[in-house]
Amino acid sequence: MTVQTIHIQLPDEMYQRFWQVAHATNQPLEEVVLQTIRGNLPPSLDDLDPKLHSIIADLQQLSDDRLWTIAKEEGPPELWHRHQELLQKAHDDDLTASEMQELETLREATDRQIIRRSYALALLKWHGHTLPTDL
Known part of the structure; x- marks a missing residue:
């Protein structure tokens, strides 16, 4: 080094x-x-898997107001409930092939949202904001 x-x-x-x-x-x-x-x-794209770059690349240019909006975004409740339902079925080894695919799709969407929210929060913290504990 x-x-x-x-x-x-x-x-x-x-x-x-x-x-x-x-x-x-x-x-x-x-x-x-x-x-x-x-x-x-500040958080860097270099710290992330290159496959994730496209998920957060636009965040560095956004205003703090827009970053707060992203940090507070929640997915549709019906998708969250469906995700939880499928996770429970997976735990019980009771998923069909199409449900396995649906669960994977929901998991990827949830991961993308969490990564965007986390990165937005990291940028806000770097910008000097105090982050709430309830997000």
């Missing part, structure tokens, strides 16, 4: 917070700063 060096000026109170964390956790100051930066970078 290539390492680059960067020199930045920090406000004294920020430096003191980094130093306090480093001291309390018995870590080098540089490691605490690096962990903080790493944990606060």
